[in-house]
Amino acid sequence: MQKTENSDTRKVKIKAFRFNAETDYLPYTKEYKMEVGKDELVLDLMNKIKWEHDGSFSYRRSCRHGICGACAIKVNGKPVLACKENAMELLDLFDNDITLEPLSKKRVVKDMIVDKADFWEKHSAIKPYIVADIDPNPTAETKQSIAEFDAMLDSDLCIQCGACHYACPALQANEDYLGPAALNAAFRFTADTRDEAGKERLEIVFATGEGVWDCVKCNECAEACPKEINPIQKIGKLHNMQFEQKIARSNIATRHAEGFVRSIRKHGFLDEADIVVYSEGYLGMYKHLKTAVKMMKVGKIHWQDGVPWIDNMPKIKNLDEVQKLIDISMTNKL
Ligand code: SF4
Ligand code: SF4
Ligand code: FES
Incomplete structure (x- = not known):
């Protein structure tokens, strides 16, 4: 770290992910020297790279007030809104070693700009508007x-930045999954009393394969959201x-939820084998034989x-x- 004569500023080297999908074969990281002031934001760092070092450096920004969602990027792997995050605080946190990266390296078009087509397609799929006659x-x-x-909780505060969507491991494993932002929006409009x-x-x-039952409840979306919305709460x-509305039908996922409650009610403990048998049946259980042995x-x-006539689970x-x-906490009869 190098402090200047004014302790409110600091001379640092900022690293940035660079890639142009039209001309580059592989991405690379480049360093930019700059002086950072105590009130400057990550967005100011990106502006300095563009205005003082390399005019081709590309990123999205619009409102500079944390409300348009355009400037979401990652700093050292953590999703942030560049126009909301104080740069000096991040430099302190990461010992002056920060790297600016796009939300998704897989979908990068140029530098910090990602192709959010999948995000918007999923958003559209859940009818993100009030339907009313x-x-x-x-x-x-x-x-x-x-x-x-x-009753809509904080779901209406979503600014469609995509931070949760690109942080979701279920979505990375299964491209069909709607993802936390679309599901948060689905809750927002379904909970709206004006909607039909x-x-x-x-x-x-x-x-199955797309909806709420494919969430693995890892909490990454809640960690990622710069507006402190908790999408997993809306998924629940x-x-x-x-x-409640008799939409849920018996499938592996709903039976897994039922099996969870059944096991806790019966033993006070989670009976891992019983949950598998209950949700997938005895034949389905054989699919997991390797895991069971481990x-x-x-x-x-x-x-x-898992042997039906032996109940050796302690209580x-x-x-x-x-x-x-x-009984007190259950809101639905499963
Ligand atoms: S809790 Fe669910 S929606 Fe949120 S990141 Fe994890 S898998 Fe994705
Ligand atoms: S829920 Fe939060 S992280 Fe996800 S898109 Fe909305 S504002 Fe961004
Ligand atoms: S520029 Fe609008 S949220 Fe950052």
Whole structure:
């Protein structure tokens, strides 16, 4: 680190990911020397690269107020809104060694710019608008109460930056998965009391391989969101809505959720083998034989587990208390 005569500024080298899909075979990282002021943002660092070093450096920005979602990038792997993140704080956090990267290297078009077509396609797929049979010449507004507005939680604060979408490991493994941003939007419009397409939307997000049941509940989306929205919370709400509105049908995923509750109710512990048998049946269980052998070796399951007539799972002390908690907290009959 090199401090200048003014302690409010610092001379540093900022690294940036560079790649032009039209001309480059491989991406590379380039360093840029600059002086950073204590109030400057990551967006200012990108402006300095472009205006003082290399005019071809490309990135998106528009509002500079954290509301358009255009400037989302990663700094040392962490998704940020460049116009919201103080550069000096990040330099302190990472010992003056920061690298600017696009949200997704796989979808990069040029430097920080990614092709978000998949993001917008998924957003469109969930009908991200209010569907209602409205009077084309209304004489008054369609008002909502504060309670009705609050029911949408913070889902309406999404600025479509894509940070959660490109941080989601389920989406990286399965391109058909709708992803946290689209599912957050699905909740937002389904929870809106003015909307009439709730059932249709819940069917869309029920689809196996695409919908809410393919979320692996890793929490990465909540960690990534610069607006501190928690998409996984909305995914949980959509699960509940599907049960409440009788959209949820018996499949591996819904039976897995039921099996989880069944195991805790029965033992107070999670019976890993029972969950597999309950959700996939005895035949399905054989698909997991390799994993089962590994789990047996480390003592996570025993050979008797999954044998229907042997119940060797211990029971937790005060099981009745656990059962009461389940009854109090369950919002749906599974
Ligand atoms: S919690 Fe679900 S939606 Fe969020 S990042 Fe993980 S898999 Fe994706
Ligand atoms: S939920 Fe958050 S991270 Fe995801 S697109 Fe919306 S604002 Fe961005
Ligand atoms: S420029 Fe609009 S959110 Fe950053």
